[in-house]
Amino acid sequence: GQNIDQPTEMTATEGAIVQINCTYQTSGFNGLFWYQQHAGEAPTFLSYNVLDGLEEKGRFSSFLSRSKGYSYLLLKELQMKDSASYLCAVSSISGGYNKLIFGAGTRLAVHP
Amino acid sequence: GAVVSQHPSWVICKSGTSVKIECRSLDFQATTMFWYRQFPKQSLMLMATSNEGSKATYEQGVEKDKFLINHASLTLSTLTVTSAHPEDSSFYICSAIDREDYEQYFGPGTRLTVT
Numbered sequence: 001g002q003n004i005d006q007p008t009e010m011t012a013t014e015g016a017i018v019q020i021n022c023t024y025q026t027s028g029f030n031g032l033f034w035y036q037q038h039a040g041e042a043p044t045f046l047s048y049n050v051l052d053g054l055e056e057k058g059r060f061s062s063f064l065s066r067s068k069g070y071s072y073l074l075l076k077e078l079q080m081k082d083s084a085s086y087l088c089a090v091s092s093i094s095g096g097y098n099k100l101i102f103g104a105g106t107r108l109a110v111h112p
Numbered sequence: 113g114a115v116v117s118q119h120p121s122w123v124i125c126k127s128g129t130s131v132k133i134e135c136r137s138l139d140f141q142a143t144t145m146f147w148y149r150q151f152p153k154q155s156l157m158l159m160a161t162s163n164e165g166s167k168a169t170y171e172q173g174v175e176k177d178k179f180l181i182n183h184a185s186l187t188l189s190t191l192t193v194t195s196a197h198p199e200d201s202s203f204y205i206c207s208a209i210d211r212e213d214y215e216q217y218f219g220p221g222t223r224l225t226v227t
Contacts, residue, residue, distance in 0.1 A: 042205050042221045043156070087155060098209065100146065100216060105155040 002026045004103035006088050011109045012078050020073045020106045022088030030098055031091040034062050034073045037105070038084045046073065046086075075108075083110045114140045116208050118219040125196055125226055132192045133222045135206030141186040142208035146216075147179075150203040162189045186211075196226040 003025045012018040031050040035043035049055055049064035061074040088103040115138040125131050143164050148156040160170045160181050168181035180192040193200055205221040
């Protein structure tokens with residue numbers, strides 16, 4: 001089966017850096033996604049890693065280690081608008097097609 | 113970028129009635145669409161995978177006779193919640209895979225409230 005773990009909640013200060021970790025177990029691994037979701041809205045894409053290493057995109061970076069089943073999302077220069085849920089999602093091939101399974105999400109609260 | 117729409121964006125229905133939710137890929141063709149359900153303060157739970165022209169594949173614990181999925185064309189999938197009950201009240205989100213670049217795009221979601 002599949003198992004995705006990430007912290008339930010985190011808090012951070014405006015302007016700081018925060019790292020959200022995600023560990024996973026899956027078969028047929030085909031990439032790991034991070035999404036941001038504000039309450040009542042659909043998720044929005046942040047990053048995608050399929051190879052080991054760090055992917056940087058502006059204030060957001062995502063890291064993947066396939067051998068360890070581990071990823072993290074790094075948010076720099078935090079802003080109040082970054083308060084949201086961050087979803088780690090693992091893509092795997094099952095039955096001939098890609099399936100995206102989400103972790104429970106990490107609710108991040110950014111305070112002044 | 114690719115756009116996925118859902119209709120309606122919110123719906124209130126009475127217990128025992130059926131509700132149909134549409135998911136459309138507006139500017140691309142999608143051979144595969146997914147349906148998710150999200151309860152408050154919880155993550156997205158995959159309900160089923162919808163493949164154009166074939167029967168949907170349901171995740172364990174999802175009743176296929178209650179949640180009817182039809183993927184009649186490369187741009188449209190529908191989810192019908194039959195004999196709705198208050199516990200079916202949730203946020204339903206679809207996503208579609210663009211068969212050109214294999215990216216997955218999410219719809220804006222449909223909030224269903226069953227009274």
